[in-house]
Amino acid sequence: MKVLLVTLASLFASASCLRHPAAPWGTTAPRTRTSTTALGMAGGGRLNCRPLGTGSAAPATIVTNSDLESVVETSDEWIATRTGISQRRILTNDGGVGISNLAAEAAAAALAASGLSGSEVDLVIVATSSPDDLFGDATSVAAAIGATTNCVAFDLTAACSGFLFATVTAGQFLHNGGVKTAVVVGSDALSRWVDWDDRNSCILFGDGAGAIVLQACESGDASGLLGYSMHSDGKGQPQLMCGYQGTDRMVATPGDGTIMSKGAYNFMTMNGKEVYKFATREVPVVLEEALEQAGMTVDQVDWLLLHQANIRIIDTVAKRLKIPTEKILTNLKDYGNTSAASIPLALDEAVRSGQVKKGDVIACAGFGAGLSWGSAIFKM
Numbered sequence: 001m002k003v004l005l006v007t008l009a010s011l012f013a014s015a016s017c018l019r020h021p022a023a024p025w026g027t028t029a030p031r032t033r034t035s036t037t038a039l040g041m042a043g044g045g046r047l048n049c050r051p052l053g054t055g056s057a058a059p060a061t062i063v064t065n066s067d068l069e070s071v072v073e074t075s076d077e078w079i080a081t082r083t084g085i086s087q088r089r090i091l092t093n094d095g096g097v098g099i100s101n102l103a104a105e106a107a108a109a110a111l112a113a114s115g116l117s118g119s120e121v122d123l124v125i126v127a128t129s130s131p132d133d134l135f136g137d138a139t140s141v142a143a144a145i146g147a148t149t150n151c152v153a154f155d156l157t158a159a160c161s162g163f164l165f166a167t168v169t170a171g172q173f174l175h176n177g178g179v180k181t182a183v184v185v186g187s188d189a190l191s192r193w194v195d196w197d198d199r200n201s202c203i204l205f206g207d208g209a210g211a212i213v214l215q216a217c218e219s220g221d222a223s224g225l226l227g228y229s230m231h232s233d234g235k236g237q238p239q240l241m242c243g244y245q246g247t248d249r250m251v252a253t254p255g256d257g258t259i260m261s262k263g264a265y266n267f268m269t270m271n272g273k274e275v276y277k278f279a280t281r282e283v284p285v286v287l288e289e290a291l292e293q294a295g296m297t298v299d300q301v302d303w304l305l306l307h308q309a310n311i312r313i314i315d316t317v318a319k320r321l322k323i324p325t326e327k328i329l330t331n332l333k334d335y336g337n338t339s340a341a342s343i344p345l346a347l348d349e350a351v352r353s354g355q356v357k358k359g360d361v362i363a364c365a366g367f368g369a370g371l372s373w374g375s376a377i378f379k380m
């Protein structure tokens with residue numbers, strides 16, 4: 001196991017909470033450095049917490065692009081050139097393994113890498129939109145890693161921005177006291193919610209989990225979470241969603257009874273073109289915002305790590321920010337879009353392979369349903 005040890009750099013610089021005037025979703029109105037389409041925005045400078053270890057887990061079953069040629073009218077060539085994806089891992093229904101098990105596996109690996117034990121963990125946040133338990137997977141993940149005493153655990157739902165939002169949330173607790181060690185997990189099994197007859201979306205997604213251990217640190221350390229920015233805009237919510245659609249259930253209340261709703265969700269729907277435009281428009285801006293909060297410039301970034309949705313989105317963002325291709329971290333080819341898991345999964349692989357080293361600056365950004373998008377600058 002590779003242990004990520006980082007020292008803490010400077011102190012909390014600034015924190016702000018800005019509100020932008022509402023603008024119609026999807027407009028291309030001229031903008032300043034901050035997003036014009038966001039209804040809400042939260043950003044801030046350094047949070048005194050440092051990454052101590054990373055971990056990840058993925059299902060054993062591999063589904064290649066060629067496999068999908070017998071599922072929908074598509075081709076390996078189309079998928080590879082339009083998305084950069086060659087294969088994805090899929091959680092099957094026959095092994096008794098759920099997404100919470102993968103989340104626990106990733107959390108345990110991150111904990112082992114950190115050198116800490118479960119009893120030292122005060123906070124577990126699981127970012128997921130596809131939990132095994134609708135009431136949340138975080139408590140079972142905490143129990144599985146031995147974080148049973150003095151640990152609070154909860155889920156956070158922000159789709160593909162979930163891991164970043166959860167990391168910033170944990171960072172606030174760590175920075176403000178009360179929590180010394182947090183495990184943040186991103187886990188999703190969107191294969192459960194994908195319409196396998198819809199070639200526009202089913203070719204994109206895969207399942208997996210990734211995790212990071214964060215520890216509160218003294219001000220003055222070189223490493224940590226140096227700046228962040230988060231946005232959401234519900235006007236874009238119909239562009240990418242997985243909506244509730246219950247079926248009728250008669251309950252024998254007095255009189256004629258009452259038709260209640262039996263819980264069920266529809267398949268995920270996505271307007272790929274609009275989400276693509278949204279991502280390429282907003283992600284460069286949100287990265288600039290986080291860099292500004294961190295008091296840094298693009299040329300100080302060692303690695304660009306974006307939500308692994310489409311290689312064309314990643315390349316476009318890198319180009320707009322003038323970040324060279326060699327600085328891009330990606331494992332999209334092998335895993336597809338694993339939603340909340342994609343950033344920590346790619347980070348863990350890069351750390352374990354030795355690509356990312358202590359002291360490296362990583363600019364991360366997540367984006368997706370909500371619509372939501374956010375960024376954070378880490379010094380490892």
Ligand code: UT7
Pocket residue numbers: 073074075078079082083160199200201203240271272273275276279309310313337339367368369
């Ligand atoms: O994590 C959440 C964030 N999600 C995203 O970031 C997704 C963002 N969107 C995308 O990545 C891209 O829009 C897609 C990969 C979903 C689609 O790529 P595109 O280049 O925007 O393709 P398109 O929707 O413009 O479709 C081009 C053509 C269409 O055919 P016609 O109308 O030109 O004849 C589609 O019907 O490609 C067709 N097509 C396909 N062909 C073969 C769409 N899906 C497929 C497919 N295989 N799987």
